[in-house]
Amino acid sequence: MSETLKKIKKTATDLFRSIKLKEKAEMESPVRSLNNVIYNKKDGFFELKGNMKKRTLSANTVKTFAQTLKMMALSKDLINAKDIATKREAYYVSKNWGEARFKEQPESDAVMDDIEATFSCNREQLGFIADEHGGSVAGELTVIDKDTTSGKEIKIDCTKFGSGSYSVPSDVEHLKFQTKAKFILAIETQGMFERLNKHQYWKKSNSIIVSMSGVPSRSCRRFIRKMSDEAKIPVYVFTDGDPYGMMNIYRTLKVGSGNAAHINEYFCVPSAKFLGITPQDIAQYKLPTHPLKEVDIKRAKDALKNDPFVQDHKEWQKALKDMIKGKVRAEQQALAKHGLNFVISNYLPEKMKNEKSWLP
Amino acid sequence: MTKTTLNSFYGKAPNKNTTAHELAKGQREISIAEFFEKNRHLLGFDNKRKALMTTIKEAVDNALDACEEADILPEISVEIIEMGTDKFRVIIEDNGPGIVKKQIPKIFAKLLYGSKFYKLKMQRGQQGIGISAAVMYGQLTTGKPARILSKIGLSEPAHYYELKIDTAKNSPDILKDEVRDWDKEHGTKVEIDLEASYNKGNQSVDEYIRETAIINPHVTLIYSPPKGDQIMLVRATEEKPRQPREIKPHPYGVELGMLIKMVQNTKAKSIKSFLKEDFSRVGDKSAEEILENSKILSKTKPKDVNRDMAEKLMEGIKKTKLMMPPTDCIVPLGADMLEKGLKKEINAEYYTSVSRPPSVYRGNPFAIEVAIAYGGDQPADKQINVMRFANKVPLLYQQGACATNQAIIDTNWKGYGIQQTGKNMPVGPITVVIHIASVWVPFTSEAKEAIAHYNEIIKEMKLAIQETGRNLAKYVNKKKKVKDELKKRSYIETYIPHIAEAIKEIIGISATEEEIIKENLKYLLEDTRGKVAEVGFDPTKNEEFDADFASIGKEKKSEDENSEEDKGESK
Numbered sequence: 001m002s003e004t005l006k007k008i009k010k011t012a013t014d015l016f017r018s019i020k021l022k023e024k025a026e027m028e029s030p031v032r033s034l035n036n037v038i039y040n041k042k043d044g045f046f047e048l049k050g051n052m053k054k055r056t057l058s059a060n061t062v063k064t065f066a067q068t069l070k071m072m073a074l075s076k077d078l079i080n081a082k083d084i085a086t087k088r089e090a091y092y093v094s095k096n097w098g099e100a101r102f103k104e105q106p107e108s109d110a111v112m113d114d115i116e117a118t119f120s121c122n123r124e125q126l127g128f129i130a131d132e133h134g135g136s137v138a139g140e141l142t143v144i145d146k147d148t149t150s151g152k153e154i155k156i157d158c159t160k161f162g163s164g165s166y167s168v169p170s171d172v173e174h175l176k177f178q179t180k181a182k183f184i185l186a187i188e189t190q191g192m193f194e195r196l197n198k199h200q201y202w203k204k205s206n207s208i209i210v211s212m213s214g215v216p217s218r219s220c221r222r223f224i225r226k227m228s229d230e231a232k233i234p235v236y237v238f239t240d241g242d243p244y245g246m247m248n249i250y251r252t253l254k255v256g257s258g259n260a261a262h263i264n265e266y267f268c269v270p271s272a273k274f275l276g277i278t279p280q281d282i283a284q285y286k287l288p289t290h291p292l293k294e295v296d297i298k299r300a301k302d303a304l305k306n307d308p309f310v311q312d313h314k315e316w317q318k319a320l321k322d323m324i325k326g327k328v329r330a331e332q333q334a335l336a337k338h339g340l341n342f343v344i345s346n347y348l349p350e351k352m353k354n355e356k357s358w359l360p
Numbered sequence: 361m362t363k364t365t366l367n368s369f370y371g372k373a374p375n376k377n378t379t380a381h382e383l384a385k386g387q388r389e390i391s392i393a394e395f396f397e398k399n400r401h402l403l404g405f406d407n408k409r410k411a412l413m414t415t416i417k418e419a420v421d422n423a424l425d426a427c428e429e430a431d432i433l434p435e436i437s438v439e440i441i442e443m444g445t446d447k448f449r450v451i452i453e454d455n456g457p458g459i460v461k462k463q464i465p466k467i468f469a470k471l472l473y474g475s476k477f478y479k480l481k482m483q484r485g486q487q488g489i490g491i492s493a494a495v496m497y498g499q500l501t502t503g504k505p506a507r508i509l510s511k512i513g514l515s516e517p518a519h520y521y522e523l524k525i526d527t528a529k530n531s532p533d534i535l536k537d538e539v540r541d542w543d544k545e546h547g548t549k550v551e552i553d554l555e556a557s558y559n560k561g562n563q564s565v566d567e568y569i570r571e572t573a574i575i576n577p578h579v580t581l582i583y584s585p586p587k588g589d590q591i592m593l594v595r596a597t598e599e600k601p602r603q604p605r606e607i608k609p610h611p612y613g614v615e616l617g618m619l620i621k622m623v624q625n626t627k628a629k630s631i632k633s634f635l636k637e638d639f640s641r642v643g644d645k646s647a648e649e650i651l652e653n654s655k656i657l658s659k660t661k662p663k664d665v666n667r668d669m670a671e672k673l674m675e676g677i678k679k680t681k682l683m684m685p686p687t688d689c690i691v692p693l694g695a696d697m698l699e700k701g702l703k704k705e706i707n708a709e710y711y712t713s714v715s716r717p718p719s720v721y722r723g724n725p726f727a728i729e730v731a732i733a734y735g736g737d738q739p740a741d742k743q744i745n746v747m748r749f750a751n752k753v754p755l756l757y758q759q760g761a762c763a764t765n766q767a768i769i770d771t772n773w774k775g776y777g778i779q780q781t782g783k784n785m786p787v788g789p790i791t792v793v794i795h796i797a798s799v800w801v802p803f804t805s806e807a808k809e810a811i812a813h814y815n816e817i818i819k820e821m822k823l824a825i826q827e828t829g830r831n832l833a834k835y836v837n838k839k840k841k842v843k844d845e846l847k848k849r850s851y852i853e854t855y856i857p858h859i860a861e862a863i864k865e866i867i868g869i870s871a872t873e874e875e876i877i878k879e880n881l882k883y884l885l886e887d888t889r890g891k892v893a894e895v896g897f898d899p900t901k902n903e904e905f906d907a908d909f910a911s912i913g914k915e916k917k918s919e920d921e922n923s924e925e926d927k928g929e930s931k
Binding site for chain 1: 848849851852854855856858859861862863865866867869873876877880881883884885
């Protein structure tokens with residue numbers, strides 16, 4: 001029996017006992033927010049501080065109790081049947097639960113996240129997978145997967161996708177890698193990934209390029225982490241020069257998120273370095289800019305005030321302060337001002353060489 | 361007048377024998393009786409329907425006042441007989457003290473004759489107009505005299521009179537005066553024929569009778585309407601109300617005309633003793649202060665006081681600080697009695713009442729009482745129902761012009777969970793009863809239909825409404841809480857089966873165990889929340905409610921149409 005299955009059964013059994021004895025019924029799970037994480041400096045990720053939210057069965061929690069238990073029952077069925085359900089599918093399954101059904105998907109996602117956090121597992125272990133795209137990969141990499149029906153090993157050469165790319169699956173735990181690449185480049189936008197792929201940047205630089213398409217999904221984070229760990233190669237992150245690229249994308253990839261703090265340990269890439277556009281780059285390359293939006297400023301200020309990772313890194317504090325002061329942001333594509341392939345011919349090589357221009 | 365003025369303006373010498381003299385020929389003294397003959401609406405005889413109600417009301421008010429003064433538990437019978445198209449005979453009989461022989465003609469056949477005008481005492485009648493006006497109306501519309509039978513004691517004879525009013529002279533016209541046998545210890549019986557129309561519904565005799573019983577719980581009323589059975593309204597209490605005390609007028613409440621009359625009729629030798637003896641709250645010191653402020657010598661003889669001096673005296677009174685009049689002369693009904701009466705009439709789910717301590721307007725003591733009935737049989741989508749009483753007399757007309765109306769719309773009912781848009785009548789399942797008790801109730805007209813807008817009175821009414829309103833709000837909130845709680849419980853019950861089911865799905869418990877889980881969950885979630893208070897409407901809970909009583913005079917569909925007809929006719 002899987003660990004997760006044991007945990008589900010134990011939860012149900014404990015509840016059953018309490019209720020049978022007319023005792024107070026409770027469920028406990030860690031608080032999922034940035035307030036409840038600390039930055040683990042040694043290993044380089046956000047970990048839970050340990051604040052727990054205790055739900056006692058009452059009129060106010062009875063619905064959540066019912067929904068959580070129903071979700072656990074669904075998870076049990078999925079694990080037993082060795083099947084999976086996307087978050088969206090799980091939401092639709094709940095439509096069979098009568099009054100206990102979810103009205104909107106964010107409600108079912110939250111219950112799912114709570115169960116994960118309670119059991120300190122990831123959703124794939126519960127039989128659930130994300131809805132979102134996992135990320136695109138190209139370059140000097142061979143992924144070793146298994147045929148989903150026969151279970152036979154298959155090798156996927158990521159240099160052989162032409163103008164296309166390899167798509168990161170939602171569960172990456174069973175994957176193995178073969179690579180001689182020197183580094184991994186994680187890219188914010190699909191557009192920039194396409195440009196680098198078209199000109200086979202990965203071949204010139206002997207690297208693996210990954211498109212994150214915004215904030216990297218868990219499987220994308222895990223995939224990069226596994227590659228980096230197994231091949232012992234560095235990870236560089238190339239994003240827009242704005243607070244969203246810096247904090248939401250880079251910081252989540254590097255140290256994890258507040259929401260998924262219970263699994264950050266495995267779902268982040270502490271060794272990653274920031275090679276994205278910095279305020280200094282904006283000046284140095286005289287990049288075309290856009291004014292910072294109010295939401296950008298708020299994001300930067302929040303990070304300075306509340307983000308344990310930023311609080312631990314003076315460089316980041318300076319970068320964010322400079323950005324607020326400069327009042328402008330610049331996108332990856334702004335480099336096209338100096339020629340469409342300026343990014344390949346100049347920017348990335350120059351950045352790679354000059355370690356001082358990186359951010360930690 | 362206009363014509364003469366114009367003539368002189370154009371410098372033409374007016375012909376002595378023309379206009380003014382001709383006009384003078386047509387000018388003569390108009391008696392009060394003649395005046396009211398032409399202005400019957402001022403006395404509440406605007407239309408046939410109202411005439412019937414007013415006639416009965418005046419007779420019953422007098423009977424109640426007389427019983428109260430003689431400390432008798434009243435038993436009054438009211439009979440209405442249909443004599444022909446729009447012709448009715450009303451017979452009102454009481455067990456009061458009776459009237460001494462020589463007073464009978466004046467009381468019934470002379471307007472403005474009465475014992476009450478110069479009295480400041482809480483009673484129903486005020487100026488001695490009412491019953492003689494009814495007699496006059498009857499005589500005017502049917503040509504028939506009023507018939508009075510009265511007896512003042514067991515060994516005394518009963519006197520029978522047939523009376524008309526000489527409207528030119530405002531004096532009684534005695535058609536018959538004889539002694540009759542009457543096997544009654546004492547009492548008075550009044551019989552008046554009049555043109556009228558009888559209807560049920562709002563502003564009807566039935567409503568007046570019903571509300572009179574509510575506000576006078578010590579009265580037994582025997583009512584025989586023209587159609588249908590005799591109705592016995594037995595007194596709810598044997599306890600007679602405390603006798604109201606008569607007080608002298610307070611200087612602050614006296615108007616110039618009244619002051620002049622008082623000073624002319626006083627027995628006092630000097631102006632100072634006049635002030636001390638004929639007014640309340642004027643002592644030696646305050647009398648001197650008033651005179652000093654009026655610049656009048658204290659030895660001035662009352663008969664020497666002219667109009668100018670009277671005006672000075674009014675000024676002096678205004679400038680002098682006087683103690684407010686005594687208020688123990690007021691006999692309110694009491695919050696409990698008011699509520700009890702309301703319960704009899706309206707089957708509601710919640711009642712609250714308050715009797716305010718007496719207050720003073722223009723030197724006249726008064727007290728306000730309010731009772732509220734909420735919910736039950738009352739419609740929730742209509743304007744609230746208002747019942748008004750002044751000195752224990754129901755007020756059925758002119759609600760919009762009444763101070764009570766002002767007080768109600770000035771109150772913020774939303775705060776009590778009742779709908780109200782702007783300064784309008786609130787909407788909801790509510791009956792508000794407002795009673796004003798005073799030595800002198802200020803009406804807007806002689807018909808005594810609406811209470812005048814004195815700030816002090818409206819303020820007291822509002823305070824009383826607010827006090828009951830707060831109680832009501834507590835109840836409405838409690839009801840809402842209970843509703844929420846019940847909703848929460850049904851919410852809980854919705855999810856209990858799912859919890860049991862999920863546990864069953866995960867660890868495979870037996871059906872019996874699943875039932876135990878459900879029961880225990882119900883216990884854990886609900887029983888620990890305590891008992892839900894019982895609120896809401898239980899039609900059987902109100903033991904005071906008298907369905908037969910409440911239905912007196914309530915219109916049925918067909919009668920509704922009749923009343924519409926009547927309204928059209930009266931206009």
